[in-house]
Amino acid sequence: MAADIEHLEEQARRCRVEIVKMVHRAQAGHPGGSLSEIDLLVALYGGILNVRPDDPDWSDRDRFILSKGHASPGMYAILAEHGFISHADLETYRVKGGVCQGHVDMKWCPGVDFSAGSLGMGLSFGLGCALAARLDGSDRQAWVMLGDGEVQEGSVWEAAMAAKHHNVSNLKAIVDVNRIQNDDFCVEQMEVHDLEAMWASFGWQVFSVDGHDMSAVVGALMAVASHDKGPAVLLAHTVKGKGVSYMEDNPSFHGAAPNDEQFAQAMVELGEVAA
Numbered sequence: 001m002a003a004d005i006e007h008l009e010e011q012a013r014r015c016r017v018e019i020v021k022m023v024h025r026a027q028a029g030h031p032g033g034s035l036s037e038i039d040l041l042v043a044l045y046g047g048i049l050n051v052r053p054d055d056p057d058w059s060d061r062d063r064f065i066l067s068k069g070h071a072s073p074g075m076y077a078i079l080a081e082h083g084f085i086s087h088a089d090l091e092t093y094r095v096k097g098g099v100c101q102g103h104v105d106m107k108w109c110p111g112v113d114f115s116a117g118s119l120g121m122g123l124s125f126g127l128g129c130a131l132a133a134r135l136d137g138s139d140r141q142a143w144v145m146l147g148d149g150e151v152q153e154g155s156v157w158e159a160a161m162a163a164k165h166h167n168v169s170n171l172k173a174i175v176d177v178n179r180i181q182n183d184d185f186c187v188e189q190m191e192v193h194d195l196e197a198m199w200a201s202f203g204w205q206v207f208s209v210d211g212h213d214m215s216a217v218v219g220a221l222m223a224v225a226s227h228d229k230g231p232a233v234l235l236a237h238t239v240k241g242k243g244v245s246y247m248e249d250n251p252s253f254h255g256a257a258p259n260d261e262q263f264a265q266a267m268v269e270l271g272e273v274a275a
Contacts, residue, residue, distance in 0.1 A: 004046075005215050012042045012214070015077035016243045017272045018090055022073045024263040026094040029102065032253040033147060034074035036178040036211070036238040041078045043217045044143065044174075048225055053083040056110040062140050063129040068147040068176065069103040069116020070255070076100045076109070084111030120153025122146060123173060127159050130171040141225065145174045149181025152190045157202065163231040164203030172224050173204075173233040176211065178240035180251050199233045211236030244269055 015038045023029035045051075050062045066075050073093065080087045085099055092098025099109050103116045114125055126144035133140045146156065163171050175195065179186055186192065199206045205227050209220035217236070224232045240254070241247025244266045247258075258266060267273045 005218070008042050008046050008218070009214050011046070011081055012039050013243075013270060015042060015074065015081060017267070017270050018077040018080065018087070019073040020244065020258065020263065020266045020270065022076065022090055022093040022100070023257045024260075025091065027257045028094055029073055029257060030070045030255045031073065031244075031257070032180065032240040032247055032250070032255075033068060033071035033176065033178065034077075035242045035244065035247065036240045037068075037071055037145065037176045038074045038077065039212050039214055039217055039238075039242075040145070040174055040176065040221075040236055041074055042081075043214060043221055045078050045082055046218070048218075048221045049143065050140065051111070053111070056084055060136075060138055060140050063113045063126065063142045065114040065122045065126045065129070065142065065144045066104050066112075066116060067114070067122020067126075067144055068119065068150055069114070069122075071147075071176075072100065072102065072104045072116075075104050075112070079109070079111045082111075085109060119147070119150040120155040123156050123159035123163075126173070127163050127166075127168060127171055130163075130168045131166065133170055134168070139170065141170045141172055143172045143174065145176060147181065148175055148177045148179065148192065148195065149186050149189065151175060151192055151195070152181075152186075157198075160199065160202040160204060160231075167230050169228045169230055169232075171231045172227075173231070174224075175233060175235050176238055177235055178238045180240040180249070180254060182254055184251050195235055199235075203230060205230060205232040206235065207232065208235045208237065211238035212242055 129142035
């Protein structure tokens with residue numbers, strides 16, 4: 001098990017390198033939320049999700065919806081690691097006509113199940129996927145990742161209420177609780193008070209985890225996946241910009257690219273080049 005965790009941690013490191021490279025190359029994008037989510041994505045794709053990279057449109061695959069779709073570099077990095085796309089495709093990030101568009105888009109990128117845009121839509125979409133699986137008589141699951149700023153959207157709670165009403169046990173949510181949104185810390189923009197109590201009040205089973213402790217993340221995701229008595233949510237407490245010192249807990253890097261000097265520093269901090 002320790003060796004498996006080490007493998008996932010190294011994969012997360014490589015993904016962080018690719019995230020920073022994509023955003024630096026494009027001189028645009030959203031590095032902060034991509035770096036905060038990547039340990040979760042690595043663990044999820046490392047054995048929890050039932051998907052087939054060689055058959056990305058397999059009808060009975062689990063669905064993963066990146067509702068915080070601006071954090072697309074993290075998604076593209078893990079898709080490349082698993083062979084849905086090539087590492088060369090990562091060079092098309094934010095390039096017109098490229099596989100890796102600024103927001104995840106299912107029309108352009110294999111392995112993407114949801115075309116993102118305005119925040120707050122993904123949980124409803126995931127609920128639809130989960131209900132469709134029920135109608136198909138399938139045990140496939142629908143996983144949705146949201147940001148903690150995103151849960152300020154009322155549509156999120158409409159979907160949460162409907163999921164409990166329909167007792168949709170194959171709907172799983174992950175909230176990337178990195179405490180920062182577009183312009184500032186969430187507490188300054190629009191405070192969402194007790195997230196655990198809010199989700200529980202809507203009838204969801206709530207799990208919590210340190211979103212950068214890989215062993216704990218794997219265990220928590222397995223617990224969420226196996227929960228079969230209604231919808232479940234994992235509150236993952238993370239650090240925005242995790243792994244790059246000047247991006248960590250820095251609202252400025254929600255949607256900003258590093259300059260050349262900052263990029264070089266990030267490559268050293270991420271262990272890609274020697275100091």
